């Protein structure tokens with residue numbers, strides 16, 4: 677992974693600005709900048725996600741959607757601005773005087789526990805059986821009792837329709853089944869936020885609908901907050917309450933799926949949707 681050597685800008689204000697509604701959003705990007713060398717990928721990006729909301733990020737290739745998820749997963753560090761999660765800075769820690777400084781690896785690891793991510797390429801541990809893939813992080817990161825972790829893993833495998841595959845290795849599963857295990861693995865950490873990064877892009881076409889149906893069921897039956905990057909516009913329409921259209925590292929338009937897909941206001945949104953729909 678390339679590292680970003682650009683110095684971190686100190687945020688001017690250590691308190692998150694209040695929402696219009698008076699309710700602090702679960703996620704707030706506050707003038708977030710991400711640079712790779714001189715390439716500015718996110719340009720003073722502001723957006724919020726409410727608790728329990730399902731938000732889809734759309735936009736052309738290279739507009740910064742995956743970067744946003746990687747920043748939220750603390751796999752990357754911001755070059756400027758602050759990411760707030762549940763009223764606390766994700767990207768920073770508070771000094772005793774209330775000012776903020778960039779978070780170190782330890783704080784980032786702690787922050788990561790609230791957030792689960794499912795990747796395009798599944799990223800399962802190939803040498804571990806399905807059950808161990810799911811119990812590994814709860815046991816070793818959260819310190820959960822192994823029996824409890826296994827009981828939870830079996831419940832989750834039931835939820836994703838794979839209770840018969842407890843002892844299989846990932847290589848013995850189809851792509852769709854591997855992605856279901858990856859979803860169970862993310863949920864095993866009981867995250868408040870689930871990040872989905874083009875989770876069906878690597879699947880054979882006949883497996884896509886099953887995985888999307890499962891995610892739709894999870895969205896409807898839990899109170900988890902979801903941020904999805906997807907090229908599946910029907911999924912975005914069915915599952916999300918808010919769609920954010922990105923271009924060149926900024927939100928050019930946001931709104932309900934109905935508004936974005938049927939009456940987009942911005943020319944870039946219309947161009948993008950004409951190309952993908």
Ligand SMILES: Nc1ncnc2c1ncn2[C@@H]1O[C@H](COP(=O)(O)OP(=O)(O)OP(=O)(O)O)[C@@H](O)[C@H]1O
Pocket residue numbers: 677678712717735736737738739740741742743744
């Ligand atoms: N580790 C890295 N080092 C250098 N540049 C990077 C790195 N990661 C991403 N980029 C650049 O950042 C920009 C945004 O990438 P990102 O993957 O976030 O876009 P995206 O909107 O998710 O695109 P896509 O829809 O194609 O996945 C791209 O120009 C990409 O080349």
